[in-house]
Amino acid sequence: MMRTRLWERLFSGLSALVIEDVADGGEIVRVSARTRDVPVPCSVCGVVxxxxxxxxxxxxxxxxxxGRQVVVRVRIRRLVCPVLGCTRQTFREKVPGLLERYQRRTTRxxxxxxxxxxxxxxxxxxRLARSLAVPVSxxxxxxxxxxxxxxxxxxxxxxxxxxxxxxRRHSYAxxxxxxxxxxxxxxxxxxxxxxxEAWLRGHPGIEAVCRDGSATYAEAVRRVLPDAVxxxxRWHLWHNLAEAVRKEVAAHSTCWAKAGPPPEEGRQAATTRERRQQVHALRExxxxxxxxxxxxVGLIDRHGLTDVILVGHSYGGMVITGAGHERRRHVRQVVYLDALFPSPGESAFGLQPVLRDACDAAAALRPEQEAWLIPPFGFETxxxxxxxxxxxxxxxxxxxxATHEEPLPDPVSSRPDHRRRTDGVQNRPSSPALRRPRAGAGPGS
Structure with missing residues (x-):
């Protein structure tokens, strides 16, 4: 009696059955049970x-x-329908809420x-079900x-x-x-x-539609829900407002520069003015x-250098390529250290359109007399x-x-002997000519 009560408490989810035995199978607990001896209705005519x-x-x-699997072996009765005209003469009894047809797991x-x-x-x-002692594929x-x-x-x-x-750029929803x-x-x-439109027609009752600035969505809503607001x-409202403010501030950048407070006197202010004069002198x-x-080229000529190795980083790749073209007999090797790798006629902005866009955006926020400069930025990354x-x-x-807008001039003579890129793979080209990497080739190929 005590064992039966323990089973009823331990397997309370099987209360619709009569538990006859529980066997310990190691990792598996095997339960033998049967249905209760009570009349049940026919599955077709409903006669008990x-x-x-x-x-x-x-x-x-x-x-x-x-933490162990539980396997239940249930004995189910096949009953006889008492109605002679019933299309289902015999049927298996069901255990609603516990066993469903064609299932190998209990409902819970x-x-x-x-x-x-x-x-x-x-x-x-x-994977998680396996660790919970309920293995499934x-x-x-x-x-x-x-x-x-x-x-x-x-x-x-x-x-x-x-x-x-x-x-992106291929499939949207x-x-x-x-x-x-x-x-x-x-x-x-x-x-x-x-x-x-098809979705809106099948879901009436919408009073307001919150959307972006797409004319496609606006037209669809206007056709189906002409009375909807x-x-x-919110995001597009803030975005459009920020763009309008930025353009307005950029249009009056010279006014902001004149209305600003005078520069403070001191060593830092004097250094700033000196640098400003130097920069404008370079512009002139x-x-x-x-x-x-x-x-x-002038440095090579003045000192009579030979077997020169030119090393360039970033924009320096433009400079060493041009110098190598001009003094091919004096240059033994050109090394590109994570640098631009141009061909004649290409500019730094042409190779880096993202940088050009960033510089244009920065120039719009500076006074007009400084818009021709590229400020130093990007060190944080x-x-x-x-x-x-x-x-x-x-x-x-x-x-x-102008350093980034001017294209690389055409070489006045044949090209230097070798170029080497050091941004990953170092290969020496078989031909002594400067050339761009082949399609599909690695850096410096």
Missing amino acids: TGRVHGYHGRTVRDVPVD LTGQLSELVKELCGRASA YASALRLLRRVPVPEVRVPRVIGVDDFALR TIIINAETGERIEVLPGREAATL QISD RGVGLRTHIAEI MGLTAADLEWVSARARPMSR
Whole structure:
């Protein structure tokens, strides 16, 4: 009697059955049970009967106990329908709430696994279920996930519509959310007006639509819901406001410079004025890419250097390429250290359009007399320590835009013997000519 009560408490989820025995199988707890001897209705005509025709065994798994699997062997009765005209003469009795047709798990175990796969999906849920003593394959986990009924979402009064990229520049989709709670309602393929129109026609009752500035969505909402209020979402409002303010400030940059407070007197102010004079002197002299190339060529000529190895970093790749073209007989090797790798006719801005856009945006926020300069920036992304960053920032100087806008001049004669790039792979080309890497070749190939 005590053992029976213990089983009833330990396996309370099997209360619809009569537990006859529990066996310890090591990692598996085996339970033998049978259905109760009570009349049940026929599955077709509904007439109650208790006449037994035979017995049938089912093996199902239940929730684990003490970290071990539980396997239940259930003996189920096959009953005889008392109605002679019934199309179902014999039928197996059902155990509602515990055993479902064609299932090898109890209802409560299936419910727990369904909650697990809803959170983790296939392979991840299969790995976690194995550690919970409920081993399932990832395919079984996906089947459970597909059987989970999709909850019916009530269409709200205010919805939000926006598009997002599944694969940028290739594939997009449209997401619809509850604008009041942020709950996702639907994801539609593509971002065409016809797709949104079809969805809106099938979900009446929408009073307001929060959207971006897309004319496609606006036209779809106007056709289906002419009385609905269309609202611009918060992010686009702030974005458009910021853009308008930036353009207005840039248009009056000279006025802001004149209205600013006078520079403070002292050593730092004197140094700033001196640097400003030097920079404007360079502008009057027309300093550009050709100026830097001429300085390297002049240095080689003045000292009569031979077997020169030119090393360039970043923009320096433009300079050493031009100097190598000019003095090919004096240059033995050209080394590109994470530098630009140009061909004749190419400019630094042409090789780096992102840098050109950044410089244009920075120039729009500076006074007109300084718009021709490229300020030093980007040191924060180089992984420098605080001390090194301070040292570099204090010594960095602006550059003339002409250095990046001027194209590399054509060589006046044949090209230098060798070039080498040191941004990953070092290979010496078989031909003595300067040339760009072949398509598909590595750096310096």
